[in-house]
Amino acid sequence: MSSIPLKGKPYDEILNDMESFRTQDADFLGGRTWSLVYHLSQKHDAFLKKAHNLYFSENALNPMAFKSLKRFEHEVVKMAAGLLNGDENVVGTMTSGGTESCLLAVMAYRELARSKKRWGKVRPEMIAPESVHVAWGKAAKYFNVKMVNIPLKDDFTVDIDILKKKINKNTIMITASAPSYPHGVIDPIEEIGHIACEKKIPFHVDACLGGFFLPFMEQIGYLIPAFDFQCKGVTSISADVHKYGFGAKGASILLYKNMAYLKHQFFIHQNWPGGVFASPALLGTRPGGPIAAGWAAMNAMGLNGYQHMAKKVMATTKKLINGINCLQGLKVMGKPQMSVFAYGSTNDKIDIFAVGDVMENKGWHIDRLQRPEGLHAMVTPGHEAVADQYLLDLKDALEFVKDHPDLASKGNAAMYGMIANVPFRGLIKKEVGKMMEKMYGPDCEMPMDNPGKESLPVRIGTGILKWISKRTK
Numbered sequence: 001m002s003s004i005p006l007k008g009k010p011y012d013e014i015l016n017d018m019e020s021f022r023t024q025d026a027d028f029l030g031g032r033t034w035s036l037v038y039h040l041s042q043k044h045d046a047f048l049k050k051a052h053n054l055y056f057s058e059n060a061l062n063p064m065a066f067k068s069l070k071r072f073e074h075e076v077v078k079m080a081a082g083l084l085n086g087d088e089n090v091v092g093t094m095t096s097g098g099t100e101s102c103l104l105a106v107m108a109y110r111e112l113a114r115s116k117k118r119w120g121k122v123r124p125e126m127i128a129p130e131s132v133h134v135a136w137g138k139a140a141k142y143f144n145v146k147m148v149n150i151p152l153k154d155d156f157t158v159d160i161d162i163l164k165k166k167i168n169k170n171t172i173m174i175t176a177s178a179p180s181y182p183h184g185v186i187d188p189i190e191e192i193g194h195i196a197c198e199k200k201i202p203f204h205v206d207a208c209l210g211g212f213f214l215p216f217m218e219q220i221g222y223l224i225p226a227f228d229f230q231c232k233g234v235t236s237i238s239a240d241v242h243k244y245g246f247g248a249k250g251a252s253i254l255l256y257k258n259m260a261y262l263k264h265q266f267f268i269h270q271n272w273p274g275g276v277f278a279s280p281a282l283l284g285t286r287p288g289g290p291i292a293a294g295w296a297a298m299n300a301m302g303l304n305g306y307q308h309m310a311k312k313v314m315a316t317t318k319k320l321i322n323g324i325n326c327l328q329g330l331k332v333m334g335k336p337q338m339s340v341f342a343y344g345s346t347n348d349k350i351d352i353f354a355v356g357d358v359m360e361n362k363g364w365h366i367d368r369l370q371r372p373e374g375l376h377a378m379v380t381p382g383h384e385a386v387a388d389q390y391l392l393d394l395k396d397a398l399e400f401v402k403d404h405p406d407l408a409s410k411g412n413a414a415m416y417g418m419i420a421n422v423p424f425r426g427l428i429k430k431e432v433g434k435m436m437e438k439m440y441g442p443d444c445e446m447p448m449d450n451p452g453k454e455s456l457p458v459r460i461g462t463g464i465l466k467w468i469s470k471r472t473k
C-alpha cells in the first residue's frame with residue numbers, strides 16, 4: 001500500500017489485515033523472545049489496555065487541562081521515589097521510555113554545568129562504563145557531550161581506579177548501571193557515589209532494568225548491594241515502568257534528588273507566538289495512555305505482586321543459569337545479580353554464534369553480544385513454562401555445533417563473528433548505516449518483504465568483505 005485508499009475501508013477489514021501481518025513477528029506470547037517484550041499475563045495485558053484506552057486521547061503536555069494525568073504522574077513519581085529510598089525532596093517526571101530518561105539526564109546535567117560555568121570552550125564530558133546502555137551514547141551524541149567510556153574488570157563491573165583517573169574539570173556527570181543490560185551485573189554504586197560526592201559531580205544510576213526488580217528481590221530475601229538514593233552521591237535514577245514495572249510500552253520514570261537538578265530539564269519559551277510554552281520532558285504531546293497504564297500497573301501489582309513476580313522470574317533464571325553452566329562448553333558470563341545474563345563458549349571449537357543460529361532455527365529469538373561474544377537472555381514470567389525446552393534445545397544445538405564445526409564459517413554465525421572481531425569498527429558503522437538507508441529509503445527494503453534475501457548480519461558482513469577485498473587487491 002503506497003497511497004491513502006481513495007475510499008476508506010471498513011474497520012473490520014483493516015483489523016483483519018493487521019492481524020494477518022503479525023504472522024511473521026516474534027512469538028513473545030509463547031515465551032520465544034528473550035528481549036524486547038516484558039509480558040506478565042494475558043489478563044494483565046487486558047487490564048493495561050483498558051487503563052491505557054481510558055486515557056487514549058488525553059495529552060499530558062498541559063497538566064492544567066488533564067489534571068488526572070498530572071495526578072498519575074505525581075503519584076507514580078512518589079511511589080517510585082519511596083521504592084528507591086528517596087526522601088521527601090525527590091522529584092521527577094515520567095518519560096516515554098528508558099532512552100528518553102537517559103537523554104534528559106545528560107541534557108539536564110549539561111545545563112546544570114553550564115549554569116555553573118563548569119566548562120569553558122571545551123566540550124563537556126560524561127563518564128560511563130563500557131557496558132552502560134547504548135542510550136547514553138545516543139544522549140552524548142544528541143547533546144554534544146564527549147562520552148568517556150571506562151573499561152570493565154573481569155567481573156564485568158566498571159574499573160573504579162580508571163574511572164577516578166578520567167574525571168577532570170570538564171566532567172559534567174557520571175553514570176553507571178544497576179544492573180547493566182549486557183551482563184546483568186550491578187556497578188559499584190556506593191563507591192562511585194563517594195567519588196562523585198568528593199568531586200561534586202552529579203551521578204546518575206541507570207536502573208531502567210533494575211528499578212522495578214532489585215528492590216523486590218531484596219524484599220524476598222536476596223542480598224542486593226545498595227544502588228539507589230541510599231547511596232551518598234546519587235543525584236538521579238531512571239527506572240522503567242514498561243520493563244519490570246509491567247506497565248504499557250512508553251513509560252519510564254526519571255527521578256532527581258531534588259528540584260535543583262530537575263529544573264534544568266525543563267524547557268520554557270516565553271516569546272513564541274503560539275503562547276508561553278513550558279514542557280517538562282523531551283516530547284511535546286505526551287500520550288496519556290502510558291502514564292495512566294503505568295499508574296494502573298503499579299497499583300494493580302502492589303508490593304506483593306511484584307515480589308511474587310520477582311520470585312518466579314528468579315527461580316526460572318536460576319534454573320537457566322545452572323542448566324547452561326552444566327552444559328560442557330558453555331558458561332554464563334560473570335555473576336549476574338538479576339534476571340538478565342549472557343553466556344559464551346569456553347571451548348575454541350564451539351562457536352557461540354553458530355549455537356545462536358541453531359537456536360534461531362528452532363524458533364528462539366536471541367540477541368548476540370560482542371566483546372566478548374555471547375548470547376543474551378532477559379528472563380520474564382512467561383519463560384517459566386519454556387525454560388526446560390530452551391535448555392533441551394540448547395543442549396541439542398551445542399551437540400550439533402560440536403558435530404558441525406563448519407557452521408562457524410557459514411551464514412549468520414560467520415558474519416556475527418566478523419562483525420564482533422573486525423578491527424575496522426568505523427566500517428561496521430558505515431555498513432549498518434547503508435542498511436538503515438535502505439530500510440528507511442523510498443523502497444523500504446525490509447527483510448520481511450524479501451523472505452528469500454540474506455539476513456541482516458550476512459548483508460552487513462558481505463559489504464565489509466567487499467570493502468576489504470577491494471583494498472587488499
Ligand SMILES: Cc1ncc(COP(=O)(O)O)c(C=O)c1O
Nearest residue numbers: 097098099133135181206208209
Ligand atoms: C539499563 C538500560 N538503560 C536504558 C535502556 C533503554 O530503554 P528503552 O529501550 O526503554 O528506551 C535499557 C533498555 O533495555 C536498559 O536496559
